[in-house]
Amino acid sequence: MFQERLAGVAARVAMHLREVMVPFGSEPVIEGMRYASAGGKRLRAFLVMEGARLHGVSDDQAIWAASAVECLHAYSLVHDDLPCMDDDDLRRGQPTVHKKWDEATAVLVGDALQSLCFELLAREECSPDPQVRADLVLSMARAAGAQGMVLGQALDIAAENAARPLTLDEITRLQAGKTGALITWSATCGARLAGADMTALRAYGDALGLAFQIADDVLDVEGDAEALGKAVGKDEEAGKATFVSLLGLGAAKTRAQELVDTACGALSGYGAEAECLREAARFVIARKM
């Protein structure tokens, strides 16, 4: 059930973003935005759509916030791939934006995708209630900015130049920013849209985000470059501390499984309705890509 819904969300987000960008024209920076926002698993959008469904928010409404978070995610990937950051030539098996166009275009594509995220959240279609829209913008800005995702990325870069590898506490803080903040935002978005209590979805999102990062570290050791569409073994090569290097492969997998159990347990109040979100959590640590 989860795989079909995920695929459905992915198709819907792709279509929605294409439609939103129709009036934007065809300058290279616009084509770059389309290119960068066209693919991916759409896990964050899926979390938005499922959380919205649990709270009685329609798909037609939730698609706006779901597309917004995918714009934000796409921007972060375009900038992370830049030569001065992670210097990646491939993303999802395709040339990265700075490879297909150039670095200046990649910087601008990321910049404009961040703006587009906030445009989508502030549009009336996202919620008829302006208080909800302002709350979505505020929480997203915090999740994305200097106390969230950007801080995580900055800590990641600092770690590469540090004299000693990071400790488990430091890696956990890094992850909470770099991937966790946006995943938790996505998980709680449906409750925000409905003006409902976010406690359960926040606990789910926090555990899921950490499990996701541990699984990513495991994939960098055990994964297949072709299936992943990106290089593997990069962390070890770079001498980076990861959950795997700090805990060991077996203990890292055990920790990820515990986190998935925590995530699933957090949803008990939603009963069987939340089964698809539980499947998503199990998928995150079982995935091969």
Next chain:
Amino acid sequence: MFQERLAGVAARVAMHLREVMVPFGSEPVIEGMRYASAGGKRLRAFLVMEGARLHGVSDDQAIWAASAVECLHAYSLVHDDLPCMDDDDLRRGQPTVHKKWDEATAVLVGDALQSLCFELLAREECSPDPQVRADLVLSMARAAGAQGMVLGQALDIAAENAARPLTLDEITRLQAGKTGALITWSATCGARLAGADMTALRAYGDALGLAFQIADDVLDVEGDAEALGKAVGKDEEAGKATFVSLLGLGAAKTRAQELVDTACGALSGYGAEAECLREAARFVIARKM
């Protein structure tokens, strides 16, 4: 009067941004945000504060939107200065962010300053009315993004690699995005905060923005590098079409003066209360920096 008010706004914005960033800590990316957002003429913030005053919005409230637009402006400068963009070593006479830190930090500083702009606009202190906050976010996202500032910057880069210089129409479109959208946003912000009609301030902002860019082109020919805190003669050296190269120096100055007259005339409904905004328009083409 204008100079004192501008200086007052500059001091107040600097203080406000320092306060806002106190809880952010002291990672290099955060220090870079403080550094990049610390200086400048603060013309955009001034436009916000004056427009707000004309519409009875308190300084304590307007400072939030004024600081937000300065964050957005600062982000655009940090990214524009990157080696892959304009490749500038100096900004306001100081090393640019990628020179003082490194390129990765500069990318992240810009990214986080954009997020911070939207955070400030969405905070309750910016306006007690959530509809106003959502409107500020939406209009800012459009002014900043792929149909506004980023598009202008992309057109500017494309022009450097084009086979022929731009025409006057093309330069005007480029300018409307690159500097015009944010200046018009700033000029109309006070009316937005008050939920008032924006027609007059929009006409003022549109004319002011274009006059500002023409004056910039004139300064690149006639200006003094030391007073400006940046290199001059870059446009001619790069063979770039500018308002000066297309119109000639004399006609460019005449056009700028006409635009200032238009801008001042647009404010007639505000009477003497708007004198400071009129002075600002005259300053924009008389400035030496």
